[in-house]
Amino acid sequence: MKNVTPVRVIYADTDAMGIVYHTNYIRWFEIGRTELLREAGFIYADWGGKGYHLPVIEVYCHYRQAARYDQVLLIETSVGHVNRATVKFNYTIWSEDRKKEMVEGYTIHACINAQGKVVRLPWEMIDIIKRALD
Amino acid sequence: MKNVTPVRVIYADTDAMGIVYHTNYIRWFEIGRTELLREAGFIYADWGGKGYHLPVIEVYCHYRQAARYDQVLLIETSVGHVNRATVKFNYTIWSEDRKKEMVEGYTIHACINAQGKVVRLPWEMIDIIKRALD
Amino acid sequence: MKNVTPVRVIYADTDAMGIVYHTNYIRWFEIGRTELLREAGFIYADWGGKGYHLPVIEVYCHYRQAARYDQVLLIETSVGHVNRATVKFNYTIWSEDRKKEMVEGYTIHACINAQGKVVRLPWEMIDIIKRALD
Amino acid sequence: MKNVTPVRVIYADTDAMGIVYHTNYIRWFEIGRTELLREAGFIYADWGGKGYHLPVIEVYCHYRQAARYDQVLLIETSVGHVNRATVKFNYTIWSEDRKKEMVEGYTIHACINAQGKVVRLPWEMIDIIKRALD
Secondary structure: OOEEEEEEOOHHHEOOOOOEOHHHHHHHHHHHHHHHHHHOOOOHHHHHHOOOEOOEEEEEEEEOOOOOOOOEEEEEEEEEEEOOOOEEEEEEEEEOOOOOEEEEEEEEEOEEOOOOOEEOOOHHHHHHHHHOOO | OOEEEEEEOOHHHEOOOOOEOHHHHHHHHHHHHHHHHHHOOOOHHHHHHOOOEOOEEEEEEEEOOOOOOOOEEEEEEEEEEEOOOOEEEEEEEEEOOOOOEEEEEEEEEOEEOOOOOEEOOOHHHHHHHHHOOO | OOEEEEEEOOHHHEOOOOOEOHHHHHHHHHHHHHHHHHHOOOOHHHHHHOOOEOOEEEEEEEEOOOOOOOOEEEEEEEEEEEOOOOEEEEEEEEEOOOOOEEEEEEEEEOEEOOOOOEEOOOHHHHHHHHHOOO | OOEEEEEEOOHHHEOOOOOEOHHHHHHHHHHHHHHHHHHOOOOHHHHHHOOOEOOEEEEEEEEOOOOOOOOEEEEEEEEEEEOOOOEEEEEEEEEOOOOOEEEEEEEEEOEEOOOOOEEOOOHHHHHHHHHOOO
């Protein structure tokens, strides 16, 4: 299962080099994984309401091509792995025609509870995320 | 009382026009008012700890000159007014040599309590902020 | 003519008060006016290619209700005025059901040419923008 | 040679989890490497004026501890390597008392010229950056 969500580059996303500032792709990764999880039936906001969060503990990003103002980009997201300790998401950001791979990367997330303590991912959460692995 | 705090423009602050993206000056206003209040003995973080916040309810900004990458800017902040309903801060952002007025603006803030309800500003808060009016 | 464009709040847009950080609505204003102009046949990126830009010279924003994580918001944008010196856009940001007015504001823009000089808005530009006034 | 530059967390840097949003540390990496280079006599803005830029081609970040509103953090930056193809910077972000390592990571940069083409790093650039290796 792969989620593909489009975003359009605005001025706020660019920098004085004329290209998208590098951290903004990583911000878009958040959109990608939220929409992938939503598609799998996992509403991140609901889990947050119960006190569970999945903060990013590692991020890696490789920038291949620079995106520019007003370009439409496609954020493609898939689950890399999910286990009791961590969940990993893989991302590729494409040009709108899918001919250029702009950026690829991953994020790894742990689970914390309402007290901010690192805990094992609840089985229910793992089961839902696993749907996105199929 | 006026607080003057310097910031240096980084690429993240700029856009593809080669200048600072307009919302970033308003982000710097936050630095200005926090430091002004700190100077007056008001630690915003401590009030937040007690559940009181001063969310922005109005902002106005006039952009006179465009700032560029690596420029040092001076954020000058003063209290416009403070009463039981609102507190207003005025800002001028200068070039480092103070010869150019880049931006001027204001923010108006209400007070909310731990339940997120709009409340009157506590007298103790007003008294401390008033110190910054002298 | 009014353009309505949806955005969904992500964590990146929020702050430790649990609500959308105030400058992010103003960033969304950019999406609103770009899409309104696109609808009217004005591709901002094309004018930028010719060296013309419409930098923000004034912004005002009134925050009425706080938006939260994962909320869908509607950015409603219309042209306030357009003349040879400036163009003004008005914005209202609504909750998805349009029952709550979260934020309203405006931006005023001047025109600069490829040399960064303030110039009169080209008649062709004014004519296209005027379509959005109907 | 290591550069240590302080930053103070503002509301704009935080998210609704109550902690610094993960991309902001990577934005602070930019401050760290710019100040390290400045200390070594390399003014990034001057090279940009000549048309040379060092865009980020890879970033990695490991988040160990969450920073919070109003905390002062220390960005420690050093050069990992520099050769004709790339330059690498290593970063550790510390709590103000240096007792907690909040984040560590690296960025790798290629060199592009005024035409946006990837080129070898000019020898003069390499020589200056090498000063920061001592």
